[in-house]
Amino acid sequence: MQQARFLTDQRLINTTDYLSAAEHYRGLLLCPLCSEKAWFIKAVNSDSLNRAACFGAHHQDGCEAATLRLNAENDVNPGQKADTVREPSARYAPAGLWQSIKAPQLGGSDGYDVNSALRQLLSHLCRNADFAAQGQKVQLLAASGRELIAGKLADYVVHVNDISDKHLEALYIFWGRINNVNEREFDNPDDDELWLNIGDYRKEPSVFIDADLRRSLVKRFNLADLDALSGADFILLGHAGKSAHGKFTLHFAMSKYIAFRHYSISST
Incomplete structure (x- = not known):
């Protein structure tokens, strides 16, 4: 285009x-x-x-x-015509993880890798936005064994378009689609910021990533070009804040608490 x-x-x-x-x-x-x-x-x-x-x-x-096709690996709709995205291979948690009414715990020494589990949940949500409303239960533990969230999956999964004041300062699983990436550089590199914007950065939600977390993110996901996240789907475990202008901002603590569904670009 x-x-x-x-x-x-x-x-x-x-x-x-x-x-x-x-x-x-x-x-x-x-x-x-x-x-x-x-x-x-x-x-x-x-x-x-x-x-x-x-x-x-x-x-x-x-x-x-x-004029381009966006293909997501393992999620391709053969009839879709789009400016396209293909995902790199991802490590998936067992197939039944999100299909059981009582899903196994995530994280912790006896659980599944939380990043892989989030990535699989994102794949389900992209196919069916109401996937979490099937009565599944979730327990998510930190590596230390501390319980982060527990209860009905539907109570914790929030699409970015549905964020409201009731989601402020509490831990939720947020998901949606990144429209554009904005890297802000300062004289001190430790002050650099990365913003993953859902659309209009002035009004629509954004994911905020500081310099340390950016370095961890690049390493974990082997991101040679951060602009490649434009158009990607994402899911994260984190908190929502709100600016004085009413804009919601999402924050997460470690790179294992975010996952992406990337797209590769090919000609139609």
């Missing part, structure tokens, strides 16, 4: 426009035809791939603006 619609004034912009004022346009782009959220994709020039800069989106079925 070589053009995107700027939400503020509805005009069409191209990739040159975006690069000239990325902060102005970030999180405020839509597909011109189906109006799904769009994001900027950098140009790639290498021995194996040459791709011009463009815009991506998870288009609605049949949208003729889609």
Whole structure:
């Protein structure tokens, strides 16, 4: 997709426009035809791939603006036409983990790896947003054995569009889709920030990641380019805060408490 619609004034912009004022346009782009959220994709020039800069989106079925395909490994819908994403292989918890009414505990010395379990739960939620409303129960323990959450899974799983004041300061499992990534650099690298934005960073929820957690995240997920998280689905175990302007911000303590469903890009 070589053009995107700027939400503020509805005009069409191209990739040159975006690069000239990325902060102005970030999180405020839509597909011109189906109006799904769009994001900027950098140009790639290498021995194996040459791709011009463009815009991506998870288009609605049949949208003729889609020029790329987004494929999620193990989650591909053969009939889907979209600006596409393929996931790297992931370690999954046993298949029955989230299908049992009384799911086994997560984490702890006798439980499943919490990162793998979150990744599998995310995969289920992406297929069926109401997956957690089937009566499952969850107990999640820290490595020390301390209980983090316990009870009905449905009471703890919150989509980013459904965050409200009742979710503030308590531990929940939040999930949704990242639209754009914003790295903020300061004179002291220890003050650097990474923001994973759901859309408009001024109003819509964002995931905040400080410099230390960013380094851990890059290492755990082997993220050579953080912009690759644009368009990805995510799930995290953490807390929600709220700014004076009413914007919700998500925070998590360690990189094992977040997981992603990445997409690879290919031509349609």
